[in-house]
Amino acid sequence: MKTSIATVCLSGTLDEKLRASAAAGFDGVEIFEPDFVSSPLPPRDVAALAVDLGITLDLYQPFRDFEGVSEEKLRHNLRRARAKFDLMNRLGIDTMLLCSNVGTAVSSDDALAVDQLRRLGDVAADNGVRVAYEALAWGRFVADYEHAARIVRSVDHPAVGHCLDSFHILSRGWDPVAIETIPADKIFFVQMADAPGLTMDLLSWSRHHRVFPGEGAFDLADFMGHLLRSGYDGPVSLEIFNDTFRRTDPFRTAIDAMRSLEWLQELASEALDRDGSEGAHMRVEPLPEMDPPVGFNFVEIRAEDGQRDRVRTTLYQLGFDDGGSHRTKPVELWAQGGARVVINNGDATAGAPAVAALGFDVADTHAAAERAARLLAPPVPREEGAGDEPLLGVRAPDSSEVFFGRIGAAGVPAWVAEFENAPVPAADSLVTRVDHVNLAQSWEYFDAAVLFCTSVLGLDPQPSLDVAAPTGLVRSQVMSAPGGAVRLVLNLAPAENVANPVQAQHVAFASTDAVAAAKRARQRGLSFLPIGDNYYDDLDSRFDLDPAFLEQLRELQLMYDRDERGEFLHFYTESLGSVFFEIVERRRGYAGYGATNAPVRLAAQHTRRAGLS
């Protein structure tokens, strides 16, 4: 599959955009006209740069408001087109995107559009180029790709074909099945865009909120299936208008973009598998297959000297056993049931405690690592002592490390034996495993983090929600493996609150008995996050709780929630640097995270911080 990307997806100058696209491995780019117009590079230099970088210039775009106009306007439009065709020849671009008329069309008569497009086709052919006509979702008279297909069929000119854009088709809810009826040689270009499921005007949705495939809600697998069945084998290109991508490092964004196309190729490959081999001309190299992880292998906390004792003490208070030090590496293990926390002692200047790495249990660690590499995740170099269990790691967009490991036959990873007191999981542990991990994400790479979880880790995004903190709304995006075997929560705190960040990184341990865990923790002197009486009074009014039970919750500073299936009991430790811990008990299949309690927790943390400062 030939990959391409529109320069409008990336920040920077035209020069920077081309370099970033090439560095990420794209085969070609679409030149978005305003990027060229505002560039100091003359056409020949742009063409030469593309050759130097080993990329093709696949499309010049967009040309607007051409067809369905008065004869006088048409003459002006043909003059405009001639100038652009001439420019395309100097740039070495053979295809121009023509959007269906939004502003100047005066007639809904298809015959007029057909006639005018045919005349444009003649001019294009004279200049050795071709025109890819695209039905904009908000086109004045032509908004539906099937309508555009009827027009192109009537134009019947070798220099006039289609550009198909998944956004313009799926945003309007058109069925993409009719793509299969368009002759493959009339599909000149294909643009892929994903988008979150927003209810807003099409233009704003399109211009500000598009995301890379895998970061939104469109069914692009289905779209790709229809495209492949049409026989199309041209470029699959990304045209993503996104306010965030416009201002982030273009080299990083381009890698995220390339990852999305690799993932899209996997969808295409799956579509082919379901369908026979007719689309084999797409030359899709399938990614190594990987089942989603079945659990957390470990959580690694890094902290500087002098800050680690607080972590150790808190883990002890939560019931964890000291598994001792690694035989060769400066790390120590704390374990309880199937929950394992590794404290890294190797960096004396690591700062306050923070989650530095997550390990995931997968069936085939090498397939997972190879898949991650194909998806452009940078590997994490790791020294292994003789006989150490190999752990393969990659770096996530938030710079945390992700390792792939395996649970051995004994129910523990083989690497546990490398620690001096290798702990054996007790059957009666109050904590059984890691329930979920919340990681704070920067505004810059939030969408990239979603795609990383989807494509590299095989996790599925759940509906996101906003949680109110005293310093702003926190967007919370759960990514989960089937059955909740792994739950990763990506928290996007308000971008600008740099001076007063929301503490959003935490590790929640699943318990069979949160009440007993809280009692033990209190006995061991744990400093609980304090929850006020107003919360418990409100709880009572909402849930008609048994007075003795309510009193126990209040006494132990436990929080409570209920859904249609079951109940949720949980409590929090005080923050230790950038991280805190939570104990959760899910009764009878409760599936949530106590979202209504999150604002109370965030306010309590805010008050504690303010009190400390």
Next chain:
Amino acid sequence: MKTSIATVCLSGTLDEKLRASAAAGFDGVEIFEPDFVSSPLPPRDVAALAVDLGITLDLYQPFRDFEGVSEEKLRHNLRRARAKFDLMNRLGIDTMLLCSNVGTAVSSDDALAVDQLRRLGDVAADNGVRVAYEALAWGRFVADYEHAARIVRSVDHPAVGHCLDSFHILSRGWDPVAIETIPADKIFFVQMADAPGLTMDLLSWSRHHRVFPGEGAFDLADFMGHLLRSGYDGPVSLEIFNDTFRRTDPFRTAIDAMRSLEWLQELASEALDRDGSEGAHMRVEPLPEMDPPVGFNFVEIRAEDGQRDRVRTTLYQLGFDDGGSHRTKPVELWAQGGARVVINNGDATAGAPAVAALGFDVADTHAAAERAARLLAPPVPREEGAGDEPLLGVRAPDSSEVFFGRIGAAGVPAWVAEFENAPVPAADSLVTRVDHVNLAQSWEYFDAAVLFCTSVLGLDPQPSLDVAAPTGLVRSQVMSAPGGAVRLVLNLAPAENVANPVQAQHVAFASTDAVAAAKRARQRGLSFLPIGDNYYDDLDSRFDLDPAFLEQLRELQLMYDRDERGEFLHFYTESLGSVFFEIVERRRGYAGYGATNAPVRLAAQHTRRAGLS
């Protein structure tokens, strides 16, 4: 008019929200339940704090999903309500907001809702409180305030009345005229919200994008008129869900909020004037009237020692005359036609050149200053020498200074005579006046800046637009006086590009002949912002320009635009610190700002900066 504000409008803890509301001069607050539930303050402490701060607690809100439910659910809901009524008694709040049912209503039968609300009224009356029923715009069966009015009329219970919220009425396009038919003693509470004209789902629009009155697109003057004609004289309160206000300094946001209500009172007062005096019971104290400014009085540039010569040289190159130094103050004047630039030499550490103050020509400087003070604009202290023309100044939300001055009979402000070479405007000046000034705004106070311009300066917001810079989109909001006598452009650059800010501050001078001005500037050695050939080639394709004219534009690095009325020629200087200058020529009533050229200019500036760094 009694003013109130919901705690959800502000960031911080409940304690901080109450203090900020009181500090801004609000009479009362609405307690947003989640703010109370997550507060460590017990009810008696909240009540005592309100007394200490001299504010009343006017409303407890919201109570949800009460009516139209099964009998079993109703019993639970009445228990919930009793708990809240008891809490309200402890807080000293006598009114609870009840939103129309969104989630649990099972019947659309009004009779059921009427019966259940009457039972709620009985419980409320027993507890000495009352319930203000509000039709949420997205209520399941009750979404229209007139529908709610029919229900409340049928309930016919002294403890059951209305809450009217301008958002829920205007967002759906309901006509607010029927407010006049609601008995005034049945309107228990009124919430005012403005909102930008967005096309999106109501819930997202309401929860994220509300703004203070005067910052959005709703016709709140009309709304207030109907409200006053109803005879309502209770609190007028702000309930603004806004992602930005949730994370900015609550003390500053509260002042912005209070300003919006002062301005709303002026609208109310105007409504009264048009309508006779029936609403006089609102005790509206009218703001001092002020006509919009008729021009810029001056622009003040501040720069540190060693950076001012670049400003002087550039002004000379643009044709300005050196008006010499002030007789007592460390400032110097540069003038051309009716354009006056004051360079402030008083701060040796002021940093790079930047616009520090703007002077506006107004008919009555004292009325303008008094009005600004009533609108909570902090005064700028200013020393005046004996015999100096007094200039009254206030500080804008972006911390720049705003002065009110007058143009004397001679066509120049009287203060010009205080400079050693007091310049006389030449009839043949190429520059005639300040055309517009662009000021960069932080994300935190952008909406506040719009309201400041509207309420304090009497400028009208024009449709805003997004301009693409290489580092992100810049939102550009023109605020203008009638006929373009004053044009202020508020530019909101991407919030997070702290490391690479978009240079958005500039002063544009109106010229009668941009070509001649450019030639003179070149002769005098001006360093123009370079514009590339690609721009001129594109210009040609778009506008069919006369080749000689195009060549002149290219030769002089002039930019060009055209609208339905006329033409626009303009050019830019290189940036001097945070500011640059522009010369603009508007031919035959061109009304825009060359928006299509802005991305080209921003890219050229980006390239220059990158080259320099």
